[in-house]
Structures are given as structure tokens and as C-alpha cells.
Amino acid sequence: MAVMTATAPPEHVSFGTRVHRFADKWLLPIYVAGVTLYLILPVAVMILFSFNDPAGRSNLQWGEFSIAAWLDPLGRPGLPEAVRNSLVVAFVATIFATILGTLIALALVRYDFRGRGTTNILIFLPMSTPEIVLGASLLTTFIASVDLPFIPDGLVYPLSIVTIILAHIMFCISFVVVTVKARLQGFPRHLEEAAMDLGANEWTTFWKVTFPLILPGIAAAGLLAFSLSIDDYVITSFTAGQTQTFPLYIYGSQLRGIPVQVNVVGTIIFVVAVGFVLLTTLWQRRVAGQDYRASTAA
Amino acid sequence: MRRAINFRSIAPYALLAPGLIWLAVFFVYPAIQMFLVSLWTGNVQEGFTQTWNWSIYPTALSEYWPWFQRSVIYGGLATILAFALGFPLAYAIAFRGGAYKNLLLFMVIAPFFTSFLLRTISWKIILSDDGLVLGPLKTIGIIPADFQLLGTPAAVIAGITYNFLPFMTLPLYVALEKIDRRLLEAAEDLYAGPWRPRGTIVGAVIGAALGIVVGVVMGYGPLVLGIPGLILGIVVGTWMVSEAFIRVTLPLSLPGIFAGSLLVFIPAVGDYINAELLGNPQSLMIGNVIQARYLKVTDYPTASALSFILMAAILVGLLIYIRLLGTKDLV
Numbered sequence: 222m223a224v225m226t227a228t229a230p231p232e233h234v235s236f237g238t239r240v241h242r243f244a245d246k247w248l249l250p251i252y253v254a255g256v257t258l259y260l261i262l263p264v265a266v267m268i269l270f271s272f273n274d275p276a277g278r279s280n281l282q283w284g285e286f287s288i289a290a291w292l293d294p295l296g297r298p299g300l301p302e303a304v305r306n307s308l309v310v311a312f313v314a315t316i317f318a319t320i321l322g323t324l325i326a327l328a329l330v331r332y333d334f335r336g337r338g339t340t341n342i343l344i345f346l347p348m349s350t351p352e353i354v355l356g357a358s359l360l361t362t363f364i365a366s367v368d369l370p371f372i373p374d375g376l377v378y379p380l381s382i383v384t385i386i387l388a389h390i391m392f393c394i395s396f397v398v399v400t401v402k403a404r405l406q407g408f409p410r411h412l413e414e415a416a417m418d419l420g421a422n423e424w425t426t427f428w429k430v431t432f433p434l435i436l437p438g439i440a441a442a443g444l445l446a447f448s449l450s451i452d453d454y455v456i457t458s459f460t461a462g463q464t465q466t467f468p469l470y471i472y473g474s475q476l477r478g479i480p481v482q483v484n485v486v487g488t489i490i491f492v493v494a495v496g497f498v499l500l501t502t503l504w505q506r507r508v509a510g511q512d513y514r515a516s517t518a519a
Numbered sequence: 520m521r522r523a524i525n526f527r528s529i530a531p532y533a534l535l536a537p538g539l540i541w542l543a544v545f546f547v548y549p550a551i552q553m554f555l556v557s558l559w560t561g562n563v564q565e566g567f568t569q570t571w572n573w574s575i576y577p578t579a580l581s582e583y584w585p586w587f588q589r590s591v592i593y594g595g596l597a598t599i600l601a602f603a604l605g606f607p608l609a610y611a612i613a614f615r616g617g618a619y620k621n622l623l624l625f626m627v628i629a630p631f632f633t634s635f636l637l638r639t640i641s642w643k644i645i646l647s648d649d650g651l652v653l654g655p656l657k658t659i660g661i662i663p664a665d666f667q668l669l670g671t672p673a674a675v676i677a678g679i680t681y682n683f684l685p686f687m688t689l690p691l692y693v694a695l696e697k698i699d700r701r702l703l704e705a706a707e708d709l710y711a712g713p714w715r716p717r718g719t720i721v722g723a724v725i726g727a728a729l730g731i732v733v734g735v736v737m738g739y740g741p742l743v744l745g746i747p748g749l750i751l752g753i754v755v756g757t758w759m760v761s762e763a764f765i766r767v768t769l770p771l772s773l774p775g776i777f778a779g780s781l782l783v784f785i786p787a788v789g790d791y792i793n794a795e796l797l798g799n800p801q802s803l804m805i806g807n808v809i810q811a812r813y814l815k816v817t818d819y820p821t822a823s824a825l826s827f828i829l830m831a832a833i834l835v836g837l838l839i840y841i842r843l844l845g846t847k848d849l850v
Contacts, residue, residue: 222552228812237713237715237757238713239760240758244758244759249611249615250611250615252607252611253607253608253611253612253623256608256652257623257626257627259628259681260626260629260630260684260685261626261629262641262645262651263630263639263641263645264629264630264633264638264641265639266641266644266651267637267640270641280642281640282644282647287612307694307796313536320537321537321540324534324535324537324538325534325535325538325539327534328530328531328532328534328535331531332531333531334531334532338827340535343542343543344542346546347542347546349785349789349834350830351785351786351790351806351829351833352660352789353789353791353809353810353826354553354830355546355549357553357809357813357822358546358549358553358826359549361549361553361555361556362548362552362553363551364532364556364819365556378824387545390540391545394538394542396651420614420631435601440558448631452631452634452635454635454636456793458810458814459813459814467634468634468635468636470630471637471640475636475640479640483637484637487633487634487637490632490633490634491632491748494632498625
């Protein structure tokens with residue numbers, strides 16, 4: 222993996238140099254292919270086993286090829302509710318977390334204020350705390366809230382889809398802040414100044430100039446929040462009570478026997494997510510292309 | 520103009536308030552509440568009372584010490600293995616990616632588009648006794664027919680490494696990508712050639728040590744992985760590492776190593792899914808204990824104490840780590 226490239230071919234090529242060149246030319250690509258395979262293998266197995274007709278109750282051994290599960294992807298008791306709950310939680314949590322996180326990112330990048338250090342730590346800590354601790358502390362809080370006078374009965378205890386959403390918003394905020402902040406940092410401030418010079422007030426400038434420019438960053442943050450939320454098992458398991466989400470359903474079925482439908486839904490989520498990422502990448506490229514054309518035309 | 524100045528001094532707090540209040544209510548306050556619950560006494564049937572039972576901390580710590588120990592060892596090894604696997608990958612993408620750069624990066628993050636649980640269940644299928652990995656090896660006769668991966672510490676560590684490998688690779692890639700290539704040319708002009716013979720020795724020592732540690736923790740004894748580690752270390756140190764790499768590339772990739780190891784180690788220590796799905800009762804981690812104490816035994820005080828110890832230990836470790844390696848920009 223070294224970085225030696227001989228500029229002029231010497232007369233005598235030593236054994237070491239030959240090994241080195243061989244490694245650079247062949248071993249590195251083979252290695253990359255191997256690790257990529259390692260990364261993709263479980264995903265491939267998941268997709269493959271969505272076409273399985275297992276002999277036993279659990280979809281862990283290959284029986285024979287079948288598309289039965291694909292024809293009835295939600296045909297298991299409890300599965301439709303679990304998938305619906307996951308989608309509801311992910312949508313609501315994404316919307317709230319994206320708004321709250323974007324506002325924090327705007328404040329951090331655009332203003333000088335006291336308490337910046339504390340804010341940074343408060344953003345950083347949830348990301349550097351193991352999920353089980355986040356989940357556990359929320360569980361204790363929801364349990365202990367029974368004694369608190371000013372919380373409406375049934376809002377946070379017994380646990381429900383509401384408590385899941387409250388928890389998901391919390392752990393998504395930090396990731397949104399980091400993502401939007403990265404996008405804001407290279408922001409062309411002169412465009413805003415130009416808008417203000419041309420008579421736009423702060424509000425108009427924000428919506429006509431700033432917002433469209435940071436929208437791809439916000440969209441990326443939203444996608445990240447959505448994917449974190451829809452896949453979360455650990456925190457959800459502590460805040461769900463009797464409510465089922467798709468990851469909780471998988472975990473439960475893992476004990477009872479995994480139905481093939483679980484792989485089908487997993488595959489659908491995978492395909493939709495990949496499609497979404499490809500679309501947003503293309504969209505961002507197009508926006509970037511327009512920026513480039515606009516700047517060269519100017 | 521006074522109005523405008525006022526607006527600018529209030530604006531940041533107005534923007535911060537909703538999000539920070541949310542984090543205060545659902546992150547800071549719960550951490551305090553968890554601490555209070557750890558000092559409760561009682562049970563679910565008869566109710567709990569706040570007794571400030573401090574002795575729960577030494578009791579819980581001594582009773583569950585092996586699980587803490589195992590979590591740190593498994594998490595630490597998974598971090599080192601993720602680094603060993605992820606660094607060459609990130610390096611290859613950053614320096615040799617060419618036209619395939621985006622495709623390769625996409626492959627690195629692709630596992631994230633699949634449920635974490637489903638991927639771990641897939642590993643259960645792959646590592647099963649006659650599965651994709653062991654089946655062919657047993658047929659050829661390289662390994663004995665009763666050899667198992669599933670239900671061993673090796674499977675747990677491999678599973679954790681797999682799950683968090685992208686978290687290591689991406690920050691490493693970002694750091695390597697930023698390196699000014701002219702520095703490397705300058706190093707070569709200044710006679711930074713192959714790193715022999717020091718590279719051979721350093722490679723041998725690191726390779727052998729890592730192989731022995733991994734082998735012992737996974738339960739295969741020191742030689743099974745120690746000897747391959749030694750050979751691999753010698754090959755890499757002798758022929759694949761140049762002085763320019765050691766003196767320029769590696770130091771400049773430190774921010775990536777810093778971020779990557781945090782992003783892997785912290786979730787790895789708290790993980791309990793891999794230990795539960797891929798391991799055996801002797802390879803359970805502290806996360807498994809916490810989860811069971813909360814959700815199965817409803818022993819909230821002990822569970823909270825363990826959870827609080829885990830959080831505090833990680834925070835202290837984090838502070839020391841930041842002090843040692845130093846980073847100003849956390850987020």
C-alpha cells in the first residue's frame with residue numbers, strides 16, 4: 222500500500238521493488254474486492270433468502286426457490302402493523318429532528334454567541350453514548366414520570382408509539398446538526414449579501430437564497446435521520462412497551478422462527494433506500510451543474 | 520440600528536432553544552433520572568423507594584466485572600480489526616479509486632440500507648455449521664467436521680467488526696482524501712524509500728502480537744493466528760510500507776483514526792445484539808446484562824447502576840483520549 226512510483230525505469234529492478242509493484246498493482250485491488258464482498262455478503266444473503274421456501278419454521282436454512290413470500294409480503298400476523306408503526310415513527314421523528322437540528326446548525330455556523338462550547342458538547346454527547354444507555358435512561362425516566370404531577374396521564378407511561386417518537390427525535394437531532402453544519406460551512410455568504418444589497422430583507426433572503434442552497438444538506442440530514450430511525454432496535458426496545466416496530470418484529474420472530482416475509486420487507490427497504498440515494502445524488506449533481514453554469518455565465 | 524443589533528444577539532438562542540431543550544429533557548434529564556433510579560430499593564410488585572443505596576455500585580461492579588471486562592476486550596479488538604481491515608480499504612479508495620471511487624464508497628455504506636438485525640441474522644446463516652464458510656472447508660477437510668464458528672467469541676467479534684467497519688472506513692477515507700499528494704512526492708524526492716529493515720521488525724512484532732491476542736481471546740490458542748499474523752506483518756512491513764507512508768500518510772490520517780476508533784469503540788462496547796445472536800452464554804457482554812436486568816428481570820436499580828457505570832466509564836475514557844490525541848472540533 223505504499224506510494225512509491227518510479228518515474229524513470231531503472232536498469233536493475235530489485236526483488237523488493239518487484240514485490241512492491243506487484244502488491245500495488247494486484248494485491249490492493251484483490252483486497253478491495255474481498256472486503257467489499259465481505260461488506261455486501263450479508264445483504265446478498267438477505268435478498269437470496271427472501272426467495273426461500275424453508276423446510277423448518279425459521280428462515281435460516283435453504284430449502285428451495287420460491288416467490289411465495291414476495292406475492293404476500295405482509296402476510297404475517299402483526300407484520301403490517303409493525304411496518305406501519307416503523308414508517309409513522311420514522312416520518313414524524315425525521316420531520317421534527319430535521320427542523321430542530323437544522324436550526325441548531327444555523328445558529329452554530331452563522332452566529333457568535335456565549336455557550337457555544339456547551340452547545341457543542343450537548344450535541345456531541347448523545348452520539349458518543351451507547352444506544353443501550355440512551356434507551357435505558359429514557360425507560361427509567363418514563364417509568365419515574367408516573368410520580369410527576371404536570372405530565373398528562375398516558376402521555377409517556379404506559380409506553381407507546383409516542384414514547385418511541387420522543388426518543389427517536391432525541392437521537393436523530395445530533396446527526397442532523399453534524400450533517401447540515403458540514404454543508405453550511407462552505408456556504409457562499411456573498412450571495413446573501415448581494416440579496417440584501419438588492420433590497421431583500423432577512424426573511425426574504427433566507428427563503429430565496431439561503432434555504433435553496435442548503436436544501437440538499439437538509440435533505441441528506443433528513444435521509445440519514447430517517448434511515449437511523451427506521452432501523453433502530455436498541456432504543457426502541459426500551460421505549461416501545463407493547464408497540465411493535467419492524468426491527469422489534471424481526472427480533473421477536475428471531476426467537477419464534479423468522480418468516481420469509483421479514484427478508485422480503487428488508488429487501489424492499491434496501492431497494493427503496495438505494496434508489497433514494499441514487500436519485501438524490503443525481504439531483505445534487507444537477508443542482509451543482511446549474512451552480513457551475515450560473516457561475517461561469519456570470 | 521439598535522433593533523438589528525438586538526435581533527442578532529437573540530437570534531442564535533432562539534434558533535438553539537427548541538433543539539437544545541429537547542436534548543435537555545430527553546437526554547440530560549434521563550441520565551440524571553437513571554442515576555436516581557440506581558439508588559432505589561424495592562421491586563416492581565411492591566414498588567420502589569429512593570433509599571440512596573450507594574452500596575449498589577461496588578456490588579454491581581464486582582458482580583458483573585467479567586462482563587465489563589469482556590465488553591472492553593471485544594469492543595477493543597473489534598476496533599483494532601476494523602482499523603486493520605478499513606485502513607487499506609480507505610487508502611485504496613482515496614489513492615487508487617480513480618473512476619470507481621464513488622461506486623466503492625457506495626459499497627462501503629450499502630450495508631446501512633439493510634436492517635442491522637437482518638444483517639446479523641444473515642451472518643448467522645453464513646457462519647452456521649454447514650453454511651457458506653464452514654461447509655466447503657469441511658468438505659475439503661481443512662477443518663474438522665465438528666468445528667463451529669456460530670456460538671463462539673470469534674463470531675461475536677467478527678460480527679461487531681462487520682457491523683461497525685463502515686464507521687471506521689469513512690472517517691479514514693475523508694482524512695486520507697485530504698492529504699496533499701505533493702507532500703508524498705516531496706518525501707520521495709527526499710529519499711523516503713522502502714521502510715526496510717525497520718518495517719520488517721515493526722511489522723513482525725505488530726502482526727504477531729495482534730494474531731496472538733485475537734487468537735487467545737477467540738479461544739484458539741496463541742499459535743493458530745499468531746503465525747499467520749507474523750508472516751503477514753513481515754510481508755506488509757517489508758514490501759508494502761514505504762517511509763513516505765510512515766512519515767507523511769499515517770500522521771496526516773490521525774484525525775480519521777481518532778474519529779473512526781471512537782465511532783467503532785463506543786457502540787461496540789455497548790452492543791449486545793451480536794453477542795446474543797452469534798455468541799454463547801459465556802460470551803455475553805455488559806449490554807446483555809443491562810438489557811436483561813431492565814426488560815426481563817425488572818431489577819431497575821442494578822440495571823441503572825450498570826448502565827450508569829458504562830456511561831461514566833466511556834465519558835472518562837473519552838476525555839482522556841481527547842486530552843491525549845487532542846481535537847478541538849468535536850462535531
